[in-house]
Amino acid sequence: MISRRTAATAVLVAATAVSGTVLGAGTASASTTDLPLPVSGAEYRVSSKAGGALQWDSRTTGSNVVIRDWNEASAQQLWTIKDEGAGTWSVKVPGTNNAIDRDTGRNTVGSWNYVGADNQRWSLHNTTLGDGRGWLLRNVSDPSLCLTRGADLNAKVAACNAGDPAQNWNLDRSTGTTPPTPGRPVIDLDYSQAPDLGPWLERQKQTLADYYPTISNLVTKGAWTAAPRFRIVLDPQITDHPAEARPGAVPEIHAGVSYTRGNQNDTGFLLHEAAHVAFFGHPDDRPWWLEEGLADWVRYYNFQPGTVHPLAPGDRYDSGYSATARFIDHVAKTYRRPDLPYLLNTRNYGSGQIWVQLTGKTADQLWNEMPK
Secondary structure, eight states, X not given: OEESOOOOOSOXXXXXXXXXXXXXXXXXXXXXXXXXXXXXXXXXXXXXXTSSEEEESOSSTTEEEEEEOOOTTOGGGOEEEEEEXXXXXXXXXXXXXXXXXXXXXXXXEEEEEOOOOGGGOEEEEEEOSTTSOEEEEEEXXXXXXXXXXXXXXXXXXXXXXXXXXXXXXXXXXXXXXXXXXXXXXXEEEEOTTOGGGHHHHHHHHHHHHHHHHHHHHHHTTTSSOXXXXXXXXXXXXXXXXXXXXXXXXXOEEEEEHHHHHHOTTOOHHHHHHHHHHHHTTOSSOOOXXXXXXXXXXXXXXXXXXXOOOOOOTTOOXXXXXXXXXXXXXXXXXXXXXXXXXXXXXXXXXXXSTHHHHHHSSOHHXXXXXXXX
16 A cells, blocks of 8 residues: 655755746745655655656665666565755665765766765655646756656656656655565566666566466475565676576575576576576475476476477486476376476475386386387
8 A cells, every 4th residue: 555645744845847947946835736745764666757666676786776667566666765954865775775876977877875975865846747746856966957767767867847757756655565466476686787688687577477376386386385585686607507596585596697688588597597496495305407307397398388408319317407307297298197296396306216106117217218
């Protein structure tokens, strides 16, 4: 739920708009367009009258500030607005000291460690555009410049114009993030080391979030709860493989920047890693080859059916990845065990007796009979 209006004890700093240009500012008297100032330290969603909401892409200093479709389930669209005194305000990433910061050389905007500098502070000015509940955010280091929704969906500053919807912002106090659809994860993104890939990763995020409940239904079936939140990082240090999943309180998928840049038609490699994230809740160990095979089975036989790689010379059922995925799918269909991936994912593998228990044959026998 969102409260559209909030109580305020601070004095409103107002701007007078004539023909769309800010002419002056000062302490306001009451008027029909006056809005109460934000509650200092509270969290707000900052949405543009030109469309979309202000979003941070990482909790690390130096990250991008972008515009994305309004999403009440996204924690990345929450901002802490704080009164810094003298009629100025900071806009920070919650739980950090990183604030929206104007690059005075390029007039771009990022999220940087707050030190109280003028280019990190903003004055708020109520405008009369549209419903009269918008704000201009003027940068203290140069009051002629206002926070602006860029045409490229990056935040920036530009010459203030109260009649420009791209400079008019709604500040909606959050009473808590709306719970996501059951099974649908919250996915945080960090593309600060490859900002040109940000729009691509935003699109993949939606696909992964949509498909993640299916992963859980295929291989966990409620035996444990798949991680409800994870993070995707575009990582230039990943160079010898496309991506990797890392467990933790908030699991992370690190995707190689070079691979990603050269394979932007490939969502499957991220889906494979998202399957690993869903597997992390399993209480018992599985051999690495089975883990990789199950992830590729989700990818090639469910998400992208008909695209599995052909077998390579020397492949076996325990070669991992697509070879093992092919083996799992063959056994599941031949022996009418559609629950096989779930059973492989929820039972201790041990010495591999599960194959005998389910089919009466060893893994080697099953591999040998499988069409190659």
